[in-house]
Amino acid sequence: RKRILITGGAGFVGSHLVDSLMMQGHEVTVVDNFFTGRKRNVEHWVGHENFEMLHHDIVNPLYIEVDQIYHLASPASPPNYMYNPIKTLKTNTLGTINMLGLAKRVRARLLLASTSEVYGDPELHPQNEDYWGHVNPIGPRACYDEGKRVAETMCYAYEKQENVEVRVARIFNTFGPRMHMNDGRVVSNFILQALQNESITVYGEGEQTRSFQYVSDLVDGLMLLMNSNFSQPVNLGNPEEHTIMEFAEIILSMVGGGSKIVKKTAMEDDPQRRKPDISRAMKYLGWKPMVPLKLGLNKTIAYFHNELRRSR
């Protein structure tokens, strides 16, 4: 039984991680500023003796005593991280320094939720962890991409210089219940559009690809990585690759209804292909995704169906 801090624990991924760690009997502290997170995502644990929720912004120092830190706090979807680029940068730089300073003081192990965006618009396919990436340092996505890249750099600097134990997960696109309705990610957009008989908005020609993992697979991978002996970056994602147009068609056929697929302007610097090489996760963590796409989509569609009913 460990004392575990989850920054961003009221968010989409964080709240699922809270569920798994609480179920394992750990003491869990969530730190969140509720920028995109919601109390509702973790409210079923409020009042449990092993659970604590701190309303706190990690750009400010934090003094608590813990054994492990899952460092997830960061705006995560393009509309959210572009909403306030300065804050995105401060969270990923100041915020990460603060969490590494905390890890250093209390000798905790820190896992950084990094991202496939460190590979940018990749020229290598699929992407393995040795790839240095192709990122525009001054483009519209840079606040997030460069923020996460330098957060990784910081982790290894604290590892080398202060012997802080670090783990770095490069997370590929993830979906599931508790995704935000309005954060503009493709899965939530398409499902909501289909459920409401609105047009399904494909940005550009829809030939760009993504590879989506279901959130429970990711949470398993994060816990395996945290408790492994492997300190280099590890890709966590589902290698099943689809074009965005295919996603639109799959979701439309699963939801049914009369939506039309329409093409909108392409996003600036939108990565054209993305698919993880997960050999490293398989080799060092014995991990691979288990949930088939359609099963995950079914659960997610059911979730959004309920959310729409609630909000009426």
Add this chain to the structure above:
Amino acid sequence: RKRILITGGAGFVGSHLVDSLMMQGHEVTVVDNFFTGRKRNVEHWVGHENFEMLHHDIVNPLYIEVDQIYHLASPASPPNYMYNPIKTLKTNTLGTINMLGLAKRVRARLLLASTSEVYGDPELHPQNEDYWGHVNPIGPRACYDEGKRVAETMCYAYEKQENVEVRVARIFNTFGPRMHMNDGRVVSNFILQALQNESITVYGEGEQTRSFQYVSDLVDGLMLLMNSNFSQPVNLGNPEEHTIMEFAEIILSMVGGGSKIVKKTAMEDDPQRRKPDISRAMKYLGWKPMVPLKLGLNKTIAYFHNELRRSR
């Protein structure tokens, strides 16, 4: 006549910039923590009514009133920035946020001294400003390279979101008097080795290239850029490219003496080719380097000759 702040103004480049701006009659404030800078570099201005020297570390906030900020504070040579990677990262992230916060509050224009290292080990040759670079985010040089990349990202985030006026100079290798004797850069190493009849240490086969500009050319470029209307990144460097082996031979022949050239182990992730495309600087600033390599080397050799005498 302007009130001008120079962070890192007691360093090599900064102190030459102080000289030029003081000579133009501006009020100049230097902020430096003396990590690699020296009081001696600016001591000829101490006591002048337009000059002020603040012993201050920019990872802490700074409240003064100025019109322009030349933001140069950062360890700059590989041995210096690898000496304390955490501090290098804090200086380039926290320090840059502080200077941008200052610029925002007092409505000053800020020029960031960025670097050709944002291009990493480039796959495009020569490098122009649209190239996204090839940087290892977790390699030994990352604390500097990623620190400077995200510092650029921060500049454009403050420009877009807070209307801070920013200028970004991507500085290529520079040499001249007041380079540090012991910071391990190739020009200082080779000159000192030749002057002392020691072996000239070429790392690797010496086939890697660099393009060196003389410091007075750089200072002219920085001032032109600061006062221009151009806010995108601008390369400042001399496109005359030489292999490191050629540098060894040129310097040996100019200094004379009996040194031998010896090959040492190559540096990890050492960029193999580097040469600026300076079309942008020529077009928007009307700038190009004027000082021939050998003239610059002569002045630098004379400087180190004197330094060696002083230190005896």
